[in-house]
Amino acid sequence: MVNVGDRAPDFSLESDSGKKVGLADFPGKTVVLYFYPKDDTPGCTREAQAFSAGLDAFAEAGAVVLGVSRDSVDRHRKFRDKYDLGVTLLSDPDLVAHNAYGAYGEKTMYGKKVTGTIRSTFIIGPDRKVKHVFSGVKVDGHADAVLALVRGGDAHEAPPARRDASKSAAKAPAKKAAAKAPAKPAAKPR
Template sequence: MLNAGDRAPDFSLDSDSGKTVSLADFPGKTVVLYFYPKDDTPGCTREAQAFSEALHAFTEAGAVVLGVSRDSAERHRKFRAKYDLGVTLLSDPDLTAHDAYGAYGEKTMYGKKVMGTIRSTFIIGPDRTVKHIFSGVKVDGHADAVLALVRGGGAPEAPRAAASAAKTAAKTPAKRGAVKAPAKPVTKPR
């Protein structure tokens, strides 16, 4: 398992454009390497779209974004064309990069333990060290959190997490001594 501060493992994977892509192809750049389970599925599509929508901002920040799954380069081409994606998609059918980055293993899906891709993102600095790792990624708000770190700021709270916190607060019973909202006045019939 990789940790922040470790040297990022190199890789050579086929891309959706038909070229082989390696980490060494991006000297002086920050590389955002995100692993996802499968092309053209709801969560993976939303994640690829979010990274694609923010691609210009990543480029301005000196970063490239690479998505990796076990899907073939041909399937990546179709996925990219169907949703007009801007990110480069890499094919890792043999799990070479997945294993090197710890992005494949046991996870829980629908309450069952299964082996599969662990949705995760690695921010790799120009010096090729891992700067930040997101593991067990929740898709909504993720691209924004990654972009904030790439720009040098903290990760913003994901919108879904904020909404969840608000719901929890609304459901939490009032504690002893807390001020309660006044009850509705009871009107008696005349």
């Protein structure tokens, strides 16, 4: 994985607008480069919406936000249009940028080791040096933490993410029911 202080690897990936995009396209800007697993999935959608909602604040801080996944440009367009996303989405089907940044590899999902995109974010300064790395990102509140760092603050100073009370209330009974469910008996050794 790329580390803080490293020169950020450049790339040239097709965006949801059909144009090739790379770091060289943003001279004098801070670039927030985030890698996510798949368009139109719950966590990835919330992450893209949060970054999109903060685009004006990122721009005021001199930053641009780029989202990268293995999805096709066509799928990116559908995702962008469905959720009215403002963040630029880049297609990396051959894992060129993923591998250059160390955002693809072994990870644990639901207790199993799998190979896939490692949800991660890199803050790249105008000098093209990596200023901060988030790996194994938890989606809720992440965009706020990144913005706090881009503004020169501390990621821990970020305000908590706003939660939709109706979603939280809807999930609460399911959690309680799961907690009350009887445990499965252990398998007998053979």
